Amino acid sequence: MWDLSKRSLVRRLVLLAAAWNLVVLVLAGVFLTAQFRDAAIRRFDQSLAVLTDDLYAGSTVDDGVLKAPVLTDIRATRAYSGRYWTIFDQPAGGGGLNVIERSRSLFDSDLTIPVEQSERLMAEPGKTLYFDLKGPQNRPLRAAALLARLPGYPRPVVFIAAEDRSPIDADADRFGRITTFALVILGGGLIAAVVVQVRVGLVPLFRLRREVASVRRGKAEKLEGNYPEELAPLAVELNALLSHNQEVVERQRTHVGNLAHALKTPLSVMLTEAGQRPGALAEVVERQAQTMREQVDHHLRRARAAARSQTSGERTPVEPIMDELAVTLERIFQDKGVQIDWRCPDDLCFQGERQDFMELAGNVMENAGKWCKGKVRAEAVASSPEQMTLTVDDDGPGLPPDRWIDALKRGQRMDEHTPGSGLGLSIVDELARAYGGSVTLGASPLGGLRVTLVLPRSEG
Amino acid sequence: MRILLVEDDPDLSRQLKLALGDAGYAVDHAADGEEAQFLGETEPYDAVVLDLGLPKVDGVSVLERWRRGNVATPVLILTARGSWNEKVAGFDAGADDYLTKPFHTEELLARLRALLRRSSGHASPTLSCGGLRLDPRAARASVNGEPLRLTSLEYRLLHYMMMHQGRVIGRTELVEHLYDQDFDRDSNTIEVFIGRLRKKLGSDRIETVRGLGYRLTPLEGETSE
Numbered sequence: 001m002w003d004l005s006k007r008s009l010v011r012r013l014v015l016l017a018a019a020w021n022l023v024v025l026v027l028a029g030v031f032l033t034a035q036f037r038d039a040a041i042r043r044f045d046q047s048l049a050v051l052t053d054d055l056y057a058g059s060t061v062d063d064g065v066l067k068a069p070v071l072t073d074i075r076a077t078r079a080y081s082g083r084y085w086t087i088f089d090q091p092a093g094g095g096g097l098n099v100i101e102r103s104r105s106l107f108d109s110d111l112t113i114p115v116e117q118s119e120r121l122m123a124e125p126g127k128t129l130y131f132d133l134k135g136p137q138n139r140p141l142r143a144a145a146l147l148a149r150l151p152g153y154p155r156p157v158v159f160i161a162a163e164d165r166s167p168i169d170a171d172a173d174r175f176g177r178i179t180t181f182a183l184v185i186l187g188g189g190l191i192a193a194v195v196v197q198v199r200v201g202l203v204p205l206f207r208l209r210r211e212v213a214s215v216r217r218g219k220a221e222k223l224e225g226n227y228p229e230e231l232a233p234l235a236v237e238l239n240a241l242l243s244h245n246q247e248v249v250e251r252q253r254t255h256v257g258n259l260a261h262a263l264k265t266p267l268s269v270m271l272t273e274a275g276q277r278p279g280a281l282a283e284v285v286e287r288q289a290q291t292m293r294e295q296v297d298h299h300l301r302r303a304r305a306a307a308r309s310q311t312s313g314e315r316t317p318v319e320p321i322m323d324e325l326a327v328t329l330e331r332i333f334q335d336k337g338v339q340i341d342w343r344c345p346d347d348l349c350f351q352g353e354r355q356d357f358m359e360l361a362g363n364v365m366e367n368a369g370k371w372c373k374g375k376v377r378a379e380a381v382a383s384s385p386e387q388m389t390l391t392v393d394d395d396g397p398g399l400p401p402d403r404w405i406d407a408l409k410r411g412q413r414m415d416e417h418t419p420g421s422g423l424g425l426s427i428v429d430e431l432a433r434a435y436g437g438s439v440t441l442g443a444s445p446l447g448g449l450r451v452t453l454v455l456p457r458s459e460g
Numbered sequence: 461m462r463i464l465l466v467e468d469d470p471d472l473s474r475q476l477k478l479a480l481g482d483a484g485y486a487v488d489h490a491a492d493g494e495e496a497q498f499l500g501e502t503e504p505y506d507a508v509v510l511d512l513g514l515p516k517v518d519g520v521s522v523l524e525r526w527r528r529g530n531v532a533t534p535v536l537i538l539t540a541r542g543s544w545n546e547k548v549a550g551f552d553a554g555a556d557d558y559l560t561k562p563f564h565t566e567e568l569l570a571r572l573r574a575l576l577r578r579s580s581g582h583a584s585p586t587l588s589c590g591g592l593r594l595d596p597r598a599a600r601a602s603v604n605g606e607p608l609r610l611t612s613l614e615y616r617l618l619h620y621m622m623m624h625q626g627r628v629i630g631r632t633e634l635v636e637h638l639y640d641q642d643f644d645r646d647s648n649t650i651e652v653f654i655g656r657l658r659k660k661l662g663s664d665r666i667e668t669v670r671g672l673g674y675r676l677t678p679l680e681g682e683t684s685e
Contacts (some may be wrong), residue, residue, distance in 0.1 A: 260666070261540040263514055264471045267562035272475040275565055288462030293562055323656070325544070326611040328551040335574055339612045340654075343652065355545045 007201075009205075010185055010198050017194040019343075025183045032179050037172040041142065044168055045130045048144035051161035052128060055085055058158070061152040068101035079107040082164035086111045089155040090147075097158055109136040111162055113145065119145040120160060127214050132165065139164050167355035199356075204231050212238065217351070217458070221314065256303040260296050267293055301430055315349040315458035318380050318388070325362050326378070333369045340365065344380040348388060351458035353434055360431055363424040364392045364451045371396035372448060387437075388457035403439040428453070462577065465501070466496040467511040467521070467538070479565045480572075490586045493517025500533065507575055509568070512550065513676045520553045527554035527607075534579045536641055538563075552609070553647050557648070587622040592661065594622050607659055610664030613638060617653050621666070621676040630673040650674075 051071075058069025068087055075083035084106050088097035097118060099110055111122070117131045135141035140170035150157055183417045204227050214220045222242055225236045267289050274282035274289070326340040350357045361378070368376040372394035383389040399407060408429040428451075429439045437455040444450035464487045467473045473489055480487045488503065490496035493514040498548045500508060501638040512519035523535055534556045539546055542560035548556055556578075557571050580640070591604040599615055600606040610618065621629060631650045638653065654674055658666055667675045 099560075246534070254473055264540040264561040265472055265513075268473060269469065269471040271562045272472070272479070272565050276475075276479075289562060324548045324552070324609075327609045328548050330612050331551055331556070332547075334578070341613055355543065358548065360543040362547070368634070 009206045010195075010202060013198045014191065014195050017198075018191050019195075021187050021190050025187045027177050029176070029183050033172065033176040036169070036175045038178075040168045040171055041130075041165075044142055044163070044165065045144060048126050048130070048142065048161045048163060051083075051085060052144045052159045055087060055159040055161065056146055056148055059087065059157070060152060061150050064153065066100050066150065066153055066157065071103075072251060075105065077104045079105055081105045082133060082139070083161075084111055084141070084163070085159070085161045088113075088158040088160070089153070089407060090158065091155065100157070111135065111141075111143070111160055113143075113158070113160065118158070121145055122156075125149070125156065133162065135164065136163060139166065140169070141165060142168075149297065204228050208235060211235075252303060256300050260300050263292070263296050279418065297427075301427055314353050315351055316354045318348040318350050318390075319344045319346050320356065321354065321358055321361060321380065322380060325358065325365055329362075329365055329369050329376075332366070336369075337374055338369045338372060338375045338376060339374060340369070340378065342378040342380075345382065348380055348382055349458040350388060351456040356435070357455075360428055360453060360455065361390060361392075363428045364390070364453060366422045368392050368394035368396075368449070368451070375446060377446060382457055382459075383454070384457070385459050386457060388455050390453040390455065391444045392451045392453075393444035394448035395444070396445040398443060398448040399441060401443075407441055408439060427453070461506045462488070462504070463572070464490065464496070464499055464505045464508045464533075466490045466508065466514065466522070468492060468514050469511075475565070476568070478541060479569065479680070480509075483569050485572075491515075493519065494520045497522045497525055500531055501529055503558050503584070505533050507572060507579075508533055508535045509538065509572065510535050511553075512546065513540060520549055526630075534575045538566075538568075548682070554607075589622055589676060590665070590682030591627045592622070592665065592678075594619060603661055609658075610660065614653060614656055614660070618657060618661075625676045625678075628669045628672045628675045636675070644679055650664040 007364055054071065055068065058071075060069075064346060066087065066089070071085075075081040082105075084103045085105065086102040087100045089100050090097055090345050095115065102110065111133065113149075114131070117129065120129055128144050128146045130142065133141050133143050133454045141162040142165040143160055145158055145160040147156050147158045157203060204225075207225055208223070208227065208231055211220065211223045211225055215222065225235070226232075227235050236419045270285055274285040322342045322344045326342050330338055345438050365376060365378055368378075373396055374397045376395040378390065380390045408425050425439065425441075432439050432453060432455065435456055437453065439454075440452045442450045442452065461484070465476055465478055465480065465487050467476060467489070467638050469490050470491075473491065477487050477489055488499060488505070491587060493516045495515065496508075496510070496519075497517060499505075510519050510523060514522070519537060523537070526533070535554065537550045538561060539550065539558060540561045546581055547558055559568055565624045587596065592601070593603075594601040596619065596650075599612075599616060601610055601615065617634065617638055620634065625655045634650050638649070654666055654668075662679075665676060665679060667677060669675055673675065
């Protein structure tokens, strides 16, 4: 037996309904068949009772000899016709009944009353009793019997009429078959109706699932559909959970940002103070201040990356950010006269937060701007329905292939005069990983470094 | 040279005042946003060193108010957070350079020198086309007084079109002036840049002349000076 709670809700509801239907329909079938059989037997018994009454009423006693009436029913005269009667009397000393008269249909056989029935007859004289017995040729018979006294006859007389009961059994069986057939059809119909009902009834649930999925994939910010009153509170709760998550992330980010801000001004002061008093102490202060700054930056990013996995997806149009970054970076590098040539389809969207895309693209493009001789090319394209690729090229000195992997690692204290060193690209690597993306370095056709960022894309 | 230093941390302010003074600048100091805004609007400074995290009014707002009030003094912003989001917001508000804390005083001084050098060029004639204005010296352009944010390639294209306003300029001609000889170009480059310029200038200033090229004209009702 499987655990229903883990199975599909549809199957669970349908199975329960089917089981219940089965029980009810089987009970109904049994009950109906029994009722039909009872009614048929009652009607059958009545006609037998009429016959015993006729026998009783029509019997005459002449000089102590009992005479059966002449009955016109043809079936009682043809041999083994199925309809029989017999008149017994009970000998004074008890024991078996004596046959006085019998229908011609019995031919050469006798009806025998089972002992317990004859005892009941003795106990209830004048009352018609009904019972089953075996007749000629071992046919099952239904019998009505009456024990009575006739005036002028010394012994109690038993009138018994019997008839082959196989027609009613056949009728009842036929009825049972028809009923079973009808109930099977009814049951099938009910289960089909339940399946349809459950499927239709659960449509809002499936819709909820699709909406939640699209929130997770960043195609929607919250659940917006109208839901029936049973699901509406769930949708409201889910929305509340989403916004709570976002708040927590925002708060975390603000805290970390505040901490960084709070630490950096004192660090500036220390650096400046140390710079003004050259010596061994100043060197230590400067080195330690640098380390502290890197630590702060690192943990700031870690906090942001950790927050990332919990946020619901957001979609960020890429084109305006590329424009802003290009304008800003050209300003930053204006003494050098850096020219940033960028391309991006208008409808390209990054699946994630605006700030993060800015951080990713900004650092990669800044690195390019730092090392280029004057030209930076950036191109964002949709590489698949799920992914986008940002390629940033520069015409600077580039990096030898054996440094391509190291340049992305944090803590690798590289020569500060090497492209791709410093914290910029390791930030990008960490952040891209947090988004399930990647950064790879390579050679650029412009002569310098090519940085390729693969990031999740939001289609829509 | 007169410098306004806006910084709320007393130690850092003291150090920077000393360093700037040693470098030969006359330094005024403001410790909060309100005071900074007031000083910047009333005193003729040659440059401003502006911290972004300030009490009362934050640095970006101060900068935005100055720029809206036509205070064109070059501004170097100091920021502790250093995220790209903040850098872009700073430049959007009208900053000319930025420095992330912690920094070396020498670096601040070097940046400040560069800033002052850039802003001290001689005035050169501005180009205009209706409400569109382009200042070749500062490499800045504006529409109806609103500064335009252009990348250098966009600026180059606009500059060329303004020099030849009213004339239909073919694609090849534009590409040749946009890129140096060695730069490979694809066929829709010009469409991309014209599209971006239209987004920033308003769509009807640049007219497409089928089969020939593009033409920059003043809007109807505007007079070309």
